[in-house]
Amino acid sequence: MFQVDIIEQCKQNNRKAQLQLYNQYCHGMYIVAKRFLKDANDAEDVVQEAFIKAFSKLNQYKAEVTFGAWLKRIVVNKSIDFLKSKKQELVELDAVHLKVVDTTEDDKWLVEDTITLNDVKNAINNLPDKYKYVVMLYLIDGYDHQEISDILNISEVASRTQLSRGKAKLQELLTVKTYYGTRY
Known part of the structure; x- marks a missing residue:
């Protein structure tokens, strides 16, 4: 059955x-959330x-983007709404989706080889919320500024x-600090 027919x-x-x-989208959307x-x-x-909202608003889906992209936006919005309502911290990143080094825009955006994935996760979690959400949506989920806005x-x-x-704050948090040759 074709996607259009199912919709x-x-x-x-x-x-x-x-x-x-x-069944087609639940696992992928769980990973996003x-x-x-x-x-x-x-x-x-x-x-x-998100699925309940998607099914109730399905008549608003105009196929300008793929259904998966449309649903992902709903999941991201629901996740952010949940975080705002619970004032919880942002979380675990999937190493496969991590694009911290965005060299297309800024060649100086490099981190030392000693920086681990956990260091990056912790640094993102320590960003103020107003930066954290934008950094995650842009660097990790690949949204552009219009979509983020x-x-x-x-x-x-x-x-x-x-x-x-x-x-800038993330880079500052990821800068290895040493004191008399010892990392701290």
């Missing part, structure tokens, strides 16, 4: 088609809420500014 059947409340669409949320149960809840309800200029400051 059309879902729009008509076909439960079998909805289950098929859910897990990047933002520490607790697996919270990530599962957010994914469930829509997701976070900020201007594109604010997105660019917060990314720049967030990257």
